[in-house]
Amino acid sequence: MRAPEKEKKRSFRSAKRMRDIMTEYYINAKTAPQTGKKVAWITSGGPVEPLIVMDVIPVYPENYGAMIGASHMGGDLCAKAEAMGYSSDLCSYARADIACAVENGGPIGGLPRPDMLICCNNICGTVLKWYEVQARYFGVPLFILDTPFCHTEFPDQARKYVRRQFDEYIAFLETACGRPFDEEKSLEVGRLSIEGQKLWKAVLDATAHKPAPITAFDAFFFLALIVTLRGTQVAVDFYRDLLQEINERINDGVFALENEKYRILWDNLPIWYRLKWLSDTFASHGACLVADTYTTAWCGSMKYIDENNFFESIVEAYTRIYLNIGVDEMVKTVFEMIDKYQVDGLVIHSNRSCKPYSFGQYDIEKMVREVKGIPTMTIESHMTDERSFSESATKTRIDAFMEIIKARKG
């Protein structure tokens, strides 16, 4: 009787709440034509706040891509995209989404048709091409927010350019919605966005506690709301509850692993179709994935945000996000995380789907070994296309990696 009791305790009550919120969110999005609301597809790193102000429902093909991956539908959909002529080397989110749009397949029977597309290239060049494909397919207006890459700096020219594009973005929305931008409401949305990001950061920070109350796998799951509902009260309330739940657990001595011996940092997106397997495999060694570079992206640019001047300061915050900076800038974040979460090893997910995230990882890996002196390992996959993933090869590598950590740490 004891074990299941504990199991139950370890599963989150917030998890159910989040599923409910997400279900309601997707129902709202899918019934938009009946309720007269407009739907915008937007990239995961894009500024969603102006959409919330305009009462446009934001839909994230990347969040949907994660659902596709988690439900093991990625391989099939990607194969359909390949039959349409898209190379199997392209991002599996993009392939799955492109196929879904045409097939109306995938979880929840496909995404609602967009009235407009908002593409912010602060995460990759893939989204530009992907949204061009969808703009041709759906024949709806496409707004591109072009955020120049900040290899080492954020030059004034770039700041001015992005600043002007925020005005263009708002003008685009005003035309698409046929009503003016509500300045008053924008202050409130800005406040809620900041509050949501702060709470999300607090959730992630909680894993600095030893042992960790949640894992990066939990973070991958709970991420959905800060991505999709950033700037709303719903997200704020949810993360406040989640944080409270986490703190209760710390007080009650309920931790992610029954016996946490090692702490691991994960780099890159999750492998959506093997979350549980990876979690179990690491846990079998007493290893907890305490942090990752991916989920922190949704609070990582907080330092650039001015609470009293939200819509001005997000120019920099949206441009200098983790994927839009140089490798040597990224490594600083990795070092900080290694120290903050006191990790014993780094797992590099070399993600064939995401070139901007993955190229440069070997340099990061080398610096981590040299400067931080901790072991590293690489796992290769296409994060949403399960066809080429090798469980046995990955298991062997994880085992070997954990042996090194054990030998080092005892």
Added chain:
Amino acid sequence: MEAIRAFHHVIDDPLKYLEGVSLRKKAVGYCCSYTPEEVIHAAGLHPFRLFGLSPDTGVADGHLQSYCCSLVRGVLSDVLTGRLDTLSGAVFPHTCDTIQRLSDIWRMNTKFPFFADVVLPVKLDTPSAREYFEEVLAKFRADLEKGFGVSVTDASLKGSIKLYNLIRTSLRKIFELRSASPGLISGAELNKVAMGAMILERETAASMLADLADELGRLPAPSPAGRKRVMLVGSLCSQPDIHAILEKAGADAVWDDLCTGSRYFDGLVREDGDPLTAIAERYYSRIICPAKHSSLTARGENLLKSVDTHRVEGVVFLMLKFCDPHAFDYPYLKGFLDGRGVPSTLLEIEGQLPPEGQLLTRFETFVQML
């Protein structure tokens, strides 16, 4: 033909040529047709196109995963093995995600005196993007001035613009002459001329290309019967053998949409007015590369226009494996061709070409469809 042999020479060993040039002037490496070469040239420097042609790319494995395109792997290997040591530096315009990371890895692992990112806008069709484009050019000009202790005057920029216009005009003329009569020179030779033009000292390139254009213009125009006219579309062609095999199969590549072809010479820079504005303007009107955005269908329309102008009967898509921007555009471009009943075939290249026999069979099968 004498005028062509010099180009062969350069392409057969570009790094040796670079060594020679760098005794006379400082050279700056670049690897994308969005590099504002005129500005580099106006600073008294030699812009040297990096193709990553050396065969061993093993050293890149320490920095780049196997799913990185061969161009970037090749360039990184060249620099890390010291083959590019005679360069004074490099410039990276914003192109694709892969080049962006190449820029980081290059910056972090090399010690050249000069380095610059030219983070051009990705959109080329809005007023604010165009304003930003010009500001980036101005910044690049200042970076060069500071980096090399030179001054890049409007007068020198105008001189460089004139010279580049000559190069582009001659290249276009040569390509057009060959389109009119493919028997004039082989595709492989034309490919070497185009690549050579990006490597040779610009003054030399300009005069050699002008001579070649003249010479070709004077030759009788042979038009052998029964051959098919095809077009190459993709990132770049750095393997002249492709042409040779295609020709064996009975077709001539009479036109292209490649970085090593029409995208390099398309559009001239206005010779009056502000030189940086004029340089930027060329990029808005030039055929677009898939890593940039103008209209949603610009490339498709341009493709059909070229098909019409050059009486193209079939299209060979030439893709470097792992090249995202081109791979994303392929289905839509193919759709445009299908709509017009123009057959096409896709050739994906990873490093080396497939064995000749195999490629020949593929091309023969395709040519028979035309």
